[in-house]
């Protein structure tokens with residue numbers, strides 16, 4: 571069989587499921603053998619693939635998170651656009667089969683899909699119903715607004731029901747990028763970068779500054795616990811240990827929550843919003859990753875295998891199973907409909923919160939996502955400046971102003987290198 575190497579970033583429960591899907595594909599036919607390799611988190615996986623490409627050792631498929639999209643799109647000689655791959659290998663492929671929010675993120679300005687959707691997520695709220703009850707809160711009513719997040723957190727901490735009200739994964743993705751979309755305020759010019767390489771960051775507006783300022787205040791008051799940079803790896807353990815009663819994290823944290831939150835009941839809610847911001851809540855944006863095909867495989871049969879595997883991955887049965895297990899969105903209309911027919915959403919209340927959030931309102935220029943170059947590095951700057959604020963080195967406005975000025979230097983460099 572022709573081997574097809576796939577480098578991915580799915581660890582823990584998600585990694586086990588990826589191995590199961592790959593085994594299912596390999597058993598379903600004997601022409602190709604997909605070999606899946608876990609390469610660490612999203613940033614590590616992307617960096618390993620770039621280094622491997624330079625050394626001529628690249629895999630056929632690499633999973634890249636959504637914020638790597640701008641960089642991958644610009645790497646023209648390195649990528650094999652998916653719409654072209656499917657056409658050249660004669661594989662049936664209908665971009666309209668995918669949810670519009672997913673397609674929009676990964677298409678070029680001519681509407682061509684460049685990478686293959688696989689695991690699209692969006693952040694949601696998880697909460698501990700048992701702690702809510704102990705604190706005298708209604709376990710069936712999650713907070714809707716940030717004012718309620720603060721009020722509920724105070725009740726939880728003051729009553730001793732838990733040590734902290736809430737934590738969050740991804741300060742960048744959830745409390746800055748999705749926060750901005752949810753409140754319909756821009757992250758940058760040129761429709762958050764979709765309009766061209768001359769886009770610049772503007773995520774230091776009054777709505778974002780107020781929110782970062784509140785996060786600092788809530789951290790000082792012990793209502794919010796910081797879970798660390800990048801994905802905020804401490805968020806899940808803090809939630810599982812019932813230290814924090816609420817957690818904002820990827821819809822795909824569901825698999826881990828289901829496996830680890832054994833001693834208490836979990837409720838699900840939408841992201842909170844400030845009710846004095848006009849138009850909030852707007853819609854959330856997708857995260858997660860897509861599969862990029864890399865150029866340079868010597869045997870064309872490898873690409874035929876990639877196309878065949880992609881068809882398998884996006885079949886309604888495989889997608890619905892992956893979505894229902896992981897909490898990633900059902901990325902095709904057919905997978906969503908299959909779940910409805912199966913009665914999955916009725917049997918699993920809260921499993922459709924993410925879908926409701928991304929489809930809450932038709933996306934605006936501020937809420938269809940982002941596409942900035944060098945954004946992997948810009949995310950590190952966001953974490954860095956958030957920590958500087960928590961450590962009293964800067965106030966919220968000063969920290970966000972630095973995000974914008976440092977980030978824009980990277981955008982200027984990216985524009986010069988890729989125009």
Ligand SMILES: O=P(O)(O)OC[C@H](O)CO
Nearest residue numbers: 635691743820822857858
């Ligand atoms: O944890 P994931 O896969 O939902 O991804 C979260 C963020 O979108 C990563 O950039």
